[in-house]
Amino acid sequence: MRLRVLGVLSLFALFIVVAVSASILASVSRELTQELQINRVAALNRFAQVADDATSSGDTVPLQRDMDRYSALYGEGIVVRTPQATLTSGGLSASRTDVGDALAQARLGLSNTSLDAVQPFGRSSQVIARSFGTANQVLGETALEVDLGAAQQKLRERWLLVVLGAAAGAGLLVAGAERLTAWVLRPVHRLTDAVAAFEESGRATPLREEGPPELQRLSRAFSTMAEHVSESMEAQRQLIADASHQLRNPIGALRLRTDLLALALETPGQKDAAAGMTRELEHVEEILDGLLRLASAEHRVQEGLAPGGAGSSLGERAGVLDAWTVLADAAGRVAPLAEGASDRIEIADPPAQPLRFRGNRSDLTDIVGELLENAIKHGGPEGAARGTGANVRAGVSLRGGTVVIEIADDGPGLTPEERASSTTRFWRSPRTAGTRGTGLGLSIVEQLAGANGGRLVLAAAEPHGLVARVEFPAFPGVREGATEEGTPDPVHEEAAPDTARGLAHGTAHDAGLPHDGADGTRGGEGHHA
Structure with missing residues (x-):
């Protein structure tokens, strides 16, 4: 928007500068032309008068002398045609086409003493002519070749000054347009930023009242x-x-x-x-x-x-946490629930290097525990009673500076539309309406993850089930490749934001999440709750 407004104002300013400059340049040209014409017409009239006197007296010597002196002084040629003879000076010949035409018009009583407007570049001379004699009879003609070179040079110098002044003026106008644009749009940009901040945080930031x-x-x-x-x-x-x-x-x-x-x-x-x-x-x-x-x-x-509130929502017990320790602690708490339902929880081996992030331990235990309970309740093979015989797989990994805690089950999972609605308060899948629950679990997990600087991601597991992943920024010093060398990659996320490859059945391997080998087996033994 700034460029569009500035472009319009700049074009308008340039149009004004060009229009004013063109007017000034035309005025300068007219002024020089008028000045030159007055001087040369006066000289032409003088020679016509002297030629008339010479025609009356029959003595053309004074006339020729004046003509030679003028040509030597101004470098302009003169042709005077009297009844007795044709006099020339300055190398101007009466046989030249333009001179002959001017003399012919003058003989008819059509004096041509007007000069065309001087241009900085163009022809360097112009012929003017007039007749002399009585009111009833034309006795002769006088022609003068006006040298335009000096006037053209003066015009070019003045035009250069005008162009430089116009450029400076255009620069000032464009700079003024830029300041005006900034003055007008600054409140708009601040309003846009405030709307974005309000949409993100839900908190109002007072705006400075400035601009129009x-x-x-x-x-x-x-x-x-x-x-x-x-x-x-x-x-x-x-x-x-x-x-x-x-x-x-x-x-x-x-x-x-x-x-x-x-x-x-x-x-x-x-x-x-x-x-x-x-x-x-x-x-x-x-x-x-x-x-x-x-x-x-x-x-x-x-x-x-809120502005300046980064980290304040973590609470007094915030600290640097180890992702695998949080996962193991939460799994230990829900182990009795899993045993009572004949469910199985598989936890991947701890990574070679601890995956640390900043958070509130109580919150993280609640988050992971809620996701594990959710997987236990809704996991299990097709046809089995809900929440019995479920295989829950969990692990931690590091992805591009983000610590990931991932929990997957082998239940029926959720459709993309259901995953989009699953964090809504009191929402429950129609397939789980008969199980005990409040419909607030994933809403709480999402908010607690956000309060700790993370986010909740739900995706589909293969061949069926749900993958719940919580992601947090890694604590400074945690390096990519924290898992042991040779460990299979963590669960692969598909291009779609709400789908991901699931975890296959079996035991976990090292710090990676459960992963199928080429033959469908899994290397290494995991930790079971």
Whole structure:
């Protein structure tokens, strides 16, 4: 936009400079032409008068002497034709075509004493002529060859000055146009940056009111709007957190009363009903707990994205973490759940060099634990009961300065549309509607990953299943190739942003993620939870 506006203003400025310069150049040419014409016509009239006197007296010697003297002084030739003779000076001949034409017109009483406008480059001379005699009779003609060289040289010098002045003026106008463009567009660029920052962080950044009055009003309106939207978003998050927190006490009291009521019940039907009520209360408590965690994570993400807030969202327990240690710790916590469902968790061997990144250990344990629980719940072969017999594979790797923790299952997976919606609050796949859950797990994982400077990526596994990957910037000093030499590459990501090659069945190898060999086998033994 800046180039377009500057281009238009520059073209307009150049047009003005060219128009003014052309007018000045034409004026200079007219001035020099007029000055030269006045002088030469006066000389021509004088020679016509002297020629008339010489015709009357019959003595042309004084006339010839004046002609020779003039030609010697100005370098211009003269031709005077009288009834007695034709006189010449300065090498001008009456037989020359242009001179003959001028004398013929003068003989007819058509005096030609006008000079064409002097041009910097062109013919160097022009002939003017007039007749002399009485009102009733033309006695003779006088022709003068006007030398235009001196006037042309003077014109070129003046034109050079005008061109230099025009160039300087054009430069000043273009510089002024650039300053004007910057003055007009600076608020627009700042508004664009503020919109991008607001879209990313959800926080309003007040804009300086500068530039034209219209843009100042626009900046003021945006600042007000962004502040209101930011306050509204913060109020919504706070409302969720407050409501979840305030509901915990009455729900806890209700559960206590339900437990006491269950003790007083006698029939099996009554006890089953009380147990069902208790399960529903537990589900409500899980939802409230998830809402609190989600609100906290969203708040920390916004704090981290705020100007000057980098790293502030990690909390007091932030530090440098080892990815494999985090994975192993989380796997140990969910091991009882996996054993109870006859599931299997395979963890790749630790890399030769620790893969470190900065984060909050509690958050990372929650992230990886949630992904492992999700894989255990929804993994398993076709036809098996949901959450039983699942093979969960996990490992860590380093990709282009990014530490990756990857967890894959062999369940039915999610379609691309379902993966796009999976981080929406309370979203659940229709295929898992019968399993216990709140629909907040992946939303919390996504927000916690963002609060720690990372991101969550979901992809399809082959031949079926889901790959969940959390990526974090590697801590300075972690080198590419941290896995042992000869280790197969980690899971290969396809070109599409939401698909990736999955992990095959078997044990993990070294620090790489589970990987098929050429014959479908896998080298090395992994760690099993």
